[in-house]
Amino acid sequence: MEIQREDLNYILQDAELEKLEKLYKKIDKKFGITILSNPSSQTLLVPVKDPISGGEFYAGEVLVTSTIVEVNKNKGWSMVQDENEQLSLYIATLDAVFENEEFKDDITKLCKKTNKKIQEKKNILNKKVNSTRVSFDLMEG
Numbered sequence: 001m002e003i004q005r006e007d008l009n010y011i012l013q014d015a016e017l018e019k020l021e022k023l024y025k026k027i028d029k030k031f032g033i034t035i036l037s038n039p040s041s042q043t044l045l046v047p048v049k050d051p052i053s054g055g056e057f058y059a060g061e062v063l064v065t066s067t068i069v070e071v072n073k074n075k076g077w078s079m080v081q082d083e084n085e086q087l088s089l090y091i092a093t094l095d096a097v098f099e100n101e102e103f104k105d106d107i108t109k110l111c112k113k114t115n116k117k118i119q120e121k122k123n124i125l126n127k128k129v130n131s132t133r134v135s136f137d138l139m140e141g
Contacts, residue, residue, distance in 0.1 A: 005095065007111065008098060009079060009095070012091045012111065012114065013080050013091070021090060023110070027093055027094075027103060031071050034071070037067060039065050040065065040066060041063060042066060043062065043063055045060075046061065047059075064081060065079070065085055065088040066078065066079045066088060067088040071096040094107050
């Protein structure tokens with residue numbers, strides 16, 4: 001799987017915080033990090049499309065934390081679920097240096113390892129859901 005910059009926000013939210021922090025500190029030591037927009041909590045409305053009428057409505061709100069940083073003249077951004085300032089700051093920083101050859105391999109490895117964990121969790125959940133499935137053709141009588 002090829003990791004794209006657009007994938008970072010989604011995948012890295014499930015990464016181990018210690019590993020993100022370790023990379024963050026390496027980046028800060030090498031380039032320094034300028035925080036352009038401090039991690040801040042906000043709510044987003046979640047739009048839902050009505051399959052019958054085709055119209056849209058809002059199903060509710062989601063709490064997110066957003067951050068913008070600059071590293072070595074490159075801007076990085078993140079938006080993570082819930083109130084998590086550290087996670088948002090770390091992901092924004094990795095986003096800013098993703099194209100930097102020195103850090104891209106480390107970030108990609110972390111993403112691939114984390115993505116594997118995400119898939120394993122999904123597989124376990126799918127097995128649990130599938131085990132509750134009812135076969136109606138057996139119920140004919």
